[in-house]
Amino acid sequence: MSPASLPSQRTGAAAPNPGPAGPGATPPTPPTQQDISAEIAAAHARAAAAVAAGAAPPDHPPRDFAPYRSSVLRHPRQSLVSVGDPEAAELRGPVFGVTDVTETDADLTRQHLGEPLGERITVSGRVTDRAGRPVRGQLVEIWQANASGRYAHQRDQHPAPLDPHFTGVGRCLTDDLGRYRFTTIKPGAYPWRNHDNAWRPAHIHFSLFGTAFTQRLVTQMYFPGDPLFPYDPILQSVTDQAARERLVAAYDHALSVPEWSLGYRWDIVLDGPAATLPDPEEGS
Amino acid sequence: MPRPTPSQTVGPFYGYALPFTDGARPAPPGHPDAITLHGVVRDGAGQPIPDALLEFWQAAPDGSLDGHPGSLRRDPVTGGFLGRDGVRFTGFARVPTDADGHWRVHTLRPPASAPYLSVCVFARGLMHHLYTRAYLAEPAADALLDALPARRRATLVARDEGAGVHRFDIHLQGEKETVFLDFAR
Numbered sequence: 001m002s003p004a005s006l007p008s009q010r011t012g013a014a015a016p017n018p019g020p021a022g023p024g025a026t027p028p029t030p031p032t033q034q035d036i037s038a039e040i041a042a043a044h045a046r047a048a049a050a051v052a053a054g055a056a057p058p059d060h061p062p063r064d065f066a067p068y069r070s071s072v073l074r075h076p077r078q079s080l081v082s083v084g085d086p087e088a089a090e091l092r093g094p095v096f097g098v099t100d101v102t103e104t105d106a107d108l109t110r111q112h113l114g115e116p117l118g119e120r121i122t123v124s125g126r127v128t129d130r131a132g133r134p135v136r137g138q139l140v141e142i143w144q145a146n147a148s149g150r151y152a153h154q155r156d157q158h159p160a161p162l163d164p165h166f167t168g169v170g171r172c173l174t175d176d177l178g179r180y181r182f183t184t185i186k187p188g189a190y191p192w193r194n195h196d197n198a199w200r201p202a203h204i205h206f207s208l209f210g211t212a213f214t215q216r217l218v219t220q221m222y223f224p225g226d227p228l229f230p231y232d233p234i235l236q237s238v239t240d241q242a243a244r245e246r247l248v249a250a251y252d253h254a255l256s257v258p259e260w261s262l263g264y265r266w267d268i269v270l271d272g273p274a275a276t277l278p279d280p281e282e283g284s
Numbered sequence: 285m286p287r288p289t290p291s292q293t294v295g296p297f298y299g300y301a302l303p304f305t306d307g308a309r310p311a312p313p314g315h316p317d318a319i320t321l322h323g324v325v326r327d328g329a330g331q332p333i334p335d336a337l338l339e340f341w342q343a344a345p346d347g348s349l350d351g352h353p354g355s356l357r358r359d360p361v362t363g364g365f366l367g368r369d370g371v372r373f374t375g376f377a378r379v380p381t382d383a384d385g386h387w388r389v390h391t392l393r394p395p396a397s398a399p400y401l402s403v404c405v406f407a408r409g410l411m412h413h414l415y416t417r418a419y420l421a422e423p424a425a426d427a428l429l430d431a432l433p434a435r436r437r438a439t440l441v442a443r444d445e446g447a448g449v450h451r452f453d454i455h456l457q458g459e460k461e462t463v464f465l466d467f468a469r
């Protein structure tokens with residue numbers, strides 16, 4: 001069965017938007033992996049040339065990254081407008097507390113009557129700001145596919161089984177050292193329709209808050225050694241290799257629980273100015 | 285200094301994880317000063333975006349930016365969402381767009397001195413969230429608005445539709461592209 005005949009609506013590639021005309025236009029047939037890989041290599045080469053010419057290596061993906069086709073019409077073309085107001089509301093942010101989480105939220109294997117299928121894992125790490133200070137008492141949210149690579153979402157109809165004992169949603173608050181910890185199962189890789197034979201490497205989606213709304217982060221954690229990394233335009237949208245490596249958790253034997261679960265460590269650094277704190281350059 | 289963790293797209297499947305009961309309703313039910321802010325999120329072809337997620341952060345009516353826990357107030361018995369407590373204003377809202385790209389929040393009016401809601405936009409296809417602001421009124425002086433040409437400035441000012449309803453459309457790209465903000469420093 002060709003990907004085009006799959007019932008999946010993974011990317012919305014069949015959306016009515018035809019895309020812009022000219023180079024980079026969406027072709028009538030899906031691009032091949034070779035096409036996408038060549039575009040990724042070209043984008044990485046352009047980014048490397050900019051760094052060689054003196055630009056700082058970018059921490060974040062460019063919003064315009066055509067190998068990920070859905071980005072084409074969903075990024076602004078105008079430059080962002082800088083806000084320097086020290087009274088800006090964005091320099092503070094929402095707060096969360098014991099009312100907002102329950103004890104079982106952090107264990108995704110205990111949210112149903114039975115045990116989910118798959119490889120049980122512990123994922124833990126620290127959340128800090130870009131000055132290295134722990135982010136305390138803030139909300140961490142995760143969501144993921146099950147061990148077969150299927151999301152508990154109506155729009156995910158690809159032929160992999162749902163697991164009645166796994167939803168794939170977790171929450172916790174960071175502790176006083178900025179630490180978080182989840183017990184879950186290792187998600188599976190899954191196909192999507194960005195291009196022909198497109199597969200996402202296994203990943204867990206993370207949502208994080210800092211002390212200021214400016215530090216908001218939504219990202220994805222990957223597993224070490226996944227052979228799908230070079231083929232994936234979403235991971236590869238981060239053009240700097242060192243930055244990409246920061247999205248990959250480390251297997252941590254000390255976090256593994258004997259006869260129970262394998263441990264992965266993933267530390268997170270929030271970008272953007274923190275709340276009511278001096279400029280990091282003055283504070284260090 | 286540690287380097288920041290890169291952003292990645294929210295993707296298409298956050299819908300069973302991030303939205304929560306009363307996410308669009310920071311205003312206590314029946315509050316006499318509650319307002320409604322609503323609009324449509326569109327892409328560069330003018331098409332509505334059915335899988336965007338918007339978050340809002342704002343000062344309380346008295347100007348406080350302290351916020352309050354309880355946006356996601358939970359039921360310890362079932363683990364479900366209880367909705368907000370109807371008393372304390374958390375300053376935070378989260379709302380996914382409908383199939384037609386439309387969204388709405390019911391909130392309290394921010395103070396006249398800083399009459400805006402901060403808006404954070406997430407979507408499938410958007411690698412890195414975008415910040416903008418929805419101004420409910422035009423302040424006499426505002427460093428951000430005053431530095432913008434009129435046409436761009438207009439993208440940040442919600443249209444008053446009367447009866448406490450304000451319209452704020454978001455265009456990610458194109459002729460009507462919304463002004464998006466950078467707080468990097």
